Amino acid sequence: MAPSRSDRTRWSRQRRRGQSEPLAALVAVSLVCLVISTYVVLVTDIIGTTGTERSPGEPTADALWEEVSEDGTFDAETPVRNDVPPETLPEGYNVAVTVTYIDASGTTKRAGRAIFGASGEPTTKAVPDDAETVRRTVTVRVGPGDKRPGTFTVEVWR
16 A cells, blocks of 8 residues: 555655755864864873972972871970981972961960971071972970970971
C-alpha cells in the first residue's frame, strides 16, 4: 500500500526540521575546536610557569620548625643554631630564624635567634629589608611547666 499524501507531507516536514546547512555545521565545529585549543594552550602556559620561581620562605619555615620544635613547642633554653642542620636550609639562600614570646608582664622577649649564610654556616649578616618573611604563632616553653605564646619568624634572602 502506497503512503497517502498526508503521510508524505508529514514525512517531508519532519526531515527538514533537524537539518542544517553543511557549511554552517563545519564552521560551528571548527569554532568549538579553536576555542578548546586556545583554552588548552593558555592553561598549559599558566601551569607551566607556576612554581618555576617558587618562593623558599614557606617550605623553609616548615622544615625549620620541624627541627627546632619538640611536640609543637620551642624550648627557649636550647639555642636555635644547635638544632638546625645545614641540609634543612635552602641552598644558595641566607636564612634568619627568630623565636620570641610574651612574658608574664606582657613584654616581648627573644627566646632564640640564628642567622645562616648561603652555604649553611652560622653568620652575623644583617637581614635586608626585602627578605621574604614568614611568621607563625607558636608555643614557647620558658621554664618547667611554663609555656608562653610566641612567634616563630623565618627570613630568607639571596
